Amino acid sequence: MTQVNATDDARFERGAAALSRIDGEAGQKVVxxxxxxxxxxxxxxxxxxxxDIYTRPGLDLRAREIATIAALAALGNAAPQLKVHIQAGLNVGLSQQEIVEILMQMAVYAGFPAALNGLFAAREVFAAPAR
Structure with missing residues (x-):
């Protein structure tokens, strides 16, 4: 195991607080x-x-999750992570309709298969019991 110093501890504490606020239990389950x-x-x-990244100034959490959902959908091979971040988007104030629009936008830049896969992932998240 690597050595941890005080700077790393501060990053970890900031990160753990952000992870909890954004992803709730799902993020901790991944870790x-x-x-x-x-x-x-x-x-x-x-x-x-x-x-380091989510806690930077310049973008609010909604904007960061919009970018993350779009990127993961465009990758086309990150369904588990996409589902976590669709839920995170809901957690930080995105509506289901906004998430659907983000995923539909991916058809233009990442292709219809990526958009479809993203929409199917969103359907699963939206259908799951509220977290």
Missing amino acids: DSLADIAPDFGRMLIEFPFG
């Missing part, structure tokens, strides 16, 4: 799922994206 194989990677997931 927990790495405990037996790559705990350092789980820590990196908290420190870098959430401790």
Whole structure:
């Protein structure tokens, strides 16, 4: 395991708070799922994206989730992560209709298959019991 210093602890604390606010239990489940194989990677997931990027000024959480949902849908191979971030979008104030529009927009830039897969992922998230 790598050594952790005070700067890393601050990044981790910032990241853990942001992860909880944005992804709730789903984000922590991803980190927990790495405990037996790559705990350092789980820590990196908290420190870098959430401790360093999500907490930067310049974009609010809604805008960051719009960008994240679009990027994950465009990738076309990240359905589990897309579902987590669709829920995160709902958590930070995006409406279901806004998420549908984001995913439909991906047909223009990422193709119809990516948009369709994104919409199917959204349907699953929207149908799940509220978190």
